[in-house]
Amino acid sequence: MNDQEHPAPTAPTASSTRVGVIGLGAMGLGMARSLRAAGFSVGVHDLRAEVAAEFARDGGTAYASGGDLAAEVDVLVGVVVNAAQVEAVLFGDGEGTGGAAERLRPGSVYVMCSTVDPAFSAALEKRLAASGIRYLDAPISGGAARAASGELTMMTSGGPEAYALAGPVLDAMSAAVYRLGDSAGLGSKVKIVNQLLAGVHIAAAAEAMAFGIRSGVPAEALYEVITHSAGNSWMFENRMAHVLAGDYTPLSAVDIFVKDLGLVLDAARPETFPLPLSATAHQMFLQASASGLGGEDDSAVIKIFPGVELPAAKTAPQEEN
């Protein structure tokens, strides 16, 4: 790649920006692959060393220590599950993962992709700024398939210097990068609102589908009509397909929404703001988890409704019409 081909020769490019990804779950692994496919030099770390090694077999570098990775990169993308894990990655003293904040060089950027309380994200920007580290609040939406194809939606906010360095990194992972302002926390606020809707819509889809089946409407017909009517939602269409297939293999688990709707409610309480539907949906996911369904796909929240004959698993789909 030739700098002279670029309209802004000093802008960071895939060849010059070293990127690290910490956390190689379904989302992080797809994002690391998208970055590698876009031409970035990608280092990775995961507590499961074999997952990092497997990634590096096709290019990039696996690090046994998150701190060592942090010391080598311009942009560190954190794709861990929650605020506690973000805390551990940056400030923890654990073996392997931990201590990245100490090792990141001044001027480098931490891209925070987890779903966290917006107040935590805003505070994190300030804590990292004390060491000269820049910060982007950058939660993601879209699921594992879109992470793998570099077509995520990112809800971001942060200062212009952080965007100047990390912007091409975000673009390589995403179909749409929303820049919501220069105040860290705005990205997380929008993500929280998205999770509120996603969680309520999954629970509502389950309530509606369970009631329809119990009333004697064939599940396939119900799905067909609703997905072509005003009652449709992105989540109804996506998750009720799992129910029709009788397949509760977790793409995203019940316990993720126990956590995320809990986070929504936690974020609203200090503002004394009522969220009646979120609270109700949270109780439904809690009931599912308490019934032993926490590790199943989140569509399994439909199993809390008694007396409903759900579609059976299609074990031999190739033999069916």
Next chain:
Amino acid sequence: MNDQEHPAPTAPTASSTRVGVIGLGAMGLGMARSLRAAGFSVGVHDLRAEVAAEFARDGGTAYASGGDLAAEVDVLVGVVVNAAQVEAVLFGDGEGTGGAAERLRPGSVYVMCSTVDPAFSAALEKRLAASGIRYLDAPISGGAARAASGELTMMTSGGPEAYALAGPVLDAMSAAVYRLGDSAGLGSKVKIVNQLLAGVHIAAAAEAMAFGIRSGVPAEALYEVITHSAGNSWMFENRMAHVLAGDYTPLSAVDIFVKDLGLVLDAARPETFPLPLSATAHQMFLQASASGLGGEDDSAVIKIFPGVELPAAKTAPQEEN
């Protein structure tokens, strides 16, 4: 039109089937116009005689009496608000509207487009069958704009003789006619499930948007991100556009969902079936109605959330960017 052009020469055609429409609200008027545009001979009746006369100015016939209209048609399409009005149209003894069941000829079809309790619809089929009148359970979805363009979704069930005569009439009004089975009530059951989702989604959209705005996210940005993320729903996209515009002119009023979610809950109670989100959303619409918002657009349910600075009405849109 020449019968020989048709694959099934004995099938009813627009030219041979006389159609009546009772109830010329936003939906019924659009449907009557679609039927007229498709070449049907259309008679209409509404308690507001001037609305019927206005329709007939461009073709078709206005009837001052619903009974007189019923006596003249092969297919009578009822587009009234609720079960009580269906009862009044068919069996009432009111002046003008009322008594249609007595005047419909044996072999004619009543097409029931209202949102009603499925048990009411199933019973209605039997009551009309006693007089030799056929019946289609045929609730509609899609809104006034799609009614006017003949692009409704219809959720129908009923016997084959009813479909044989009324099928072309349904097709002329709809982009999609779902035939859910030969048992009246199935169409209404699917409609009830659709209304459950539609009502919960409007209330969830309001809760999410109110919380986001209160948290400091600009309303326009929130709308843009959510409509491109997994938290989207048909209702969020449609109704929150009204909130952004600050325009609560009722396209469908808060009180419609006070009624429809009430109907959903009423239909579930005899089956001892819990609907936690529907019950919560119903309370939100009740609170809105009790606050004096019953006649506003259903998106006005967002006004139950205190301390939220909603977008102001755009009074001079032509001067804005």
